[in-house]
Amino acid sequence: MDNPSKDSARPQIVVLGTGGTIAGTATGDPSQPGYIAGVLRVDDLLQGIPALSRLARIHTEQVANLDSKDMDFSVWTHLAERVAHWLAQPHIAACVISHGTDTLEETAYFLQLVHRTNKPVVLTAAMRPATALDADGPQNLLDAVRVAVKPQALGLGAVCVLHGRVHAARDVTKASTHRMDAFTSGERGPLGEIDGDSLRLWRQPATEPGAPFAIPPAEAWPRVEIVLNHAGADGTLVRCLVANPALQPPLRGLVVAGTGGGTVHQRMQAALQWAEQQGVRVDIASRIGPLRGGAEDGLNAVKLRVRQLLELASHEDTQGRSRFP
Numbered sequence: 001m002d003n004p005s006k007d008s009a010r011p012q013i014v015v016l017g018t019g020g021t022i023a024g025t026a027t028g029d030p031s032q033p034g035y036i037a038g039v040l041r042v043d044d045l046l047q048g049i050p051a052l053s054r055l056a057r058i059h060t061e062q063v064a065n066l067d068s069k070d071m072d073f074s075v076w077t078h079l080a081e082r083v084a085h086w087l088a089q090p091h092i093a094a095c096v097i098s099h100g101t102d103t104l105e106e107t108a109y110f111l112q113l114v115h116r117t118n119k120p121v122v123l124t125a126a127m128r129p130a131t132a133l134d135a136d137g138p139q140n141l142l143d144a145v146r147v148a149v150k151p152q153a154l155g156l157g158a159v160c161v162l163h164g165r166v167h168a169a170r171d172v173t174k175a176s177t178h179r180m181d182a183f184t185s186g187e188r189g190p191l192g193e194i195d196g197d198s199l200r201l202w203r204q205p206a207t208e209p210g211a212p213f214a215i216p217p218a219e220a221w222p223r224v225e226i227v228l229n230h231a232g233a234d235g236t237l238v239r240c241l242v243a244n245p246a247l248q249p250p251l252r253g254l255v256v257a258g259t260g261g262g263t264v265h266q267r268m269q270a271a272l273q274w275a276e277q278q279g280v281r282v283d284i285a286s287r288i289g290p291l292r293g294g295a296e297d298g299l300n301a302v303k304l305r306v307r308q309l310l311e312l313a314s315h316e317d318t319q320g321r322s323r324f325p
């Protein structure tokens with residue numbers, strides 16, 4: 001049984017489960033892929049990590065249990081509302097979120113943009129399912145809680161803790177389908193590292209212009225699609241999206257993953273200029289990662305879409321601004 005004096009000394013943390021490989025189990029069926037993501041509940045995951053109870057008093061909540069390829073706006077809204085609810089409680093020091101690796105960077109950046117307190121939100125994930133002999137989930141969860149309880153983590157916003165590294169939500173991206181250190185923060189590099197009980201921070205995250213944004217109600221998210229520039233891209237897809245009266249909700253924005261430098265095929269460009277004339281907002285990213293430049297340009301295409309979604313939902317779109325001056 002817990003010693004009450006020890007209890008009051010330990011910070012209180014909430015771990016929110018959303019699924020992913022970290023909560024995955026092997027199928028044992030040779031006709032199936034090796035495992036199914038999002039099976040175990042967050043309580044099951046924590047039970048296998050006794051060291052956690054020395055660090056913090058842990059509360060848990062199962063927000064979803066899915067393969068993060070299926071992440072959607074209703075889960076995002078619910079997750080952000082639960083994070084805001086818990087962090088508004090004076091006795092809660094931080095939230096930790098277990099998630100799938102595939103859309104981790106999108107959820108992390110969404111939470112970064114709607115985050116309103118200086119308490120940390122620490123996301124983690126795993127490349128191996130919970131039933132693997134060399135599962136990386138328990139260590140990543142332990143590291144995530146270690147980061148979450150550190151006073152140095154105050155003010156960092158939403159960060160991802162994976163394979164001993166602490167990544168800013170703005171910068172982190174999944175870069176390997178199989179390596180255990182599957183995540184990178186590109187040329188900016190991680191914010192720091194967690195090594196045993198030591199958190200070493202090398203830099204602070206960038207500030208986010210316009211943030212915090214309101215959390216959109218589940219039914220109020222606008223439609224923003226991503227189109228890819230490539231050899232022979234003639235803009236047909238753009239024209240089909242803009243001219244389709246059946247789209248519900250209708251198209252409000254496009255993010256284009258352009259070439260390395262963010263340029264697009266001249267026929268794609270003509271289609272995008274036409275889209276802008278029809279009232280569709282167009283933002284340009286690069287298909288190889290963040291473009292150099294201003295705050296919005298330092299985002300890859302999926303994160304630029306998250307920002308555009310929140311700006312459009314908050315009516316903070318820059319009216320009449322053309323991406324093709």
Ligand code: SIN
Nearest residue numbers: 020021068100101102
């Ligand atoms: C997922 O993203 O939910 C499945 C893949 C993973 O977590 O590695």
